[in-house]
Amino acid sequence: MARYTGPKTKISRIFGEPILGNGKWLGKNSNPPGQHGAQRKRKTLGEYALQLREKQKAKYTYGVLEKQFRKTFEEAARLKGVTGENLIRLLEARLDNTIYRLGIAPSRPAARQLVSHKHVTVNGIVVNVPSFQLKPGDIVSLKDKSKDNTSVTSQIKGKNPKFNWIDYNEAEMKGTFIAFPERESVPENIKEQLIVELYSK
The missing domain is CATH 1.10.1050.10 (Ribosomal protein S4/S9, N-terminal domain)
Structure with missing residues (x-):
């Protein structure tokens, strides 16, 4: 890639x-x-x-x-x-960008690496394509094995509350792509x- x-x-x-x-x-x-x-x-x-x-x-x-x-x-x-x-x-609906917006990765390149190294699942299925296009309702999460990996979890900082088109469950390290964002919501x-x-x- x-x-x-x-x-x-x-x-x-x-x-x-x-x-x-x-x-x-x-x-x-x-x-x-x-x-x-x-x-x-x-x-x-x-x-x-x-x-x-x-x-x-x-x-x-x-x-x-x-x-x-x-x-x-x-x-x-x-x-x-x-x-x-x-x-x-x-562009906002790309998987790597959504991982970044959810706060699971500190930057887009770091999010891209998480995805390409097969740490991320979409609706329970491992996806290693950073450009994967999410649809409203898709659930993004870390693999169970990755949730126990401190090098991965130590980077998690949580979602910025102003990003209202995604939802993040901190306890389960799981996020939902709710809808495509309005332009004025994208900073x-x-x-x-x-x-x-x-x-x-």
């Missing part, structure tokens, strides 16, 4: 946001990456550059490479409703309309 394995801080500095986790280098004096990042005068980004930048930000945020992201967009375009909002809903700073405009060219 392909994934981004390059420098994380560099990507965060490009966008000026801690989209790949640790944002400790994004202080007031943080500069864009590169030898001349501080001195170089940046041109105002054009329309295409802004659209491309937003797509790249979404890809890095959710840990999806180009081919898979394009397929997800095409699926979103087929669904009823606003394409951009559908895209965010599909990621992504302008999905720019992505739609980019793919519509």
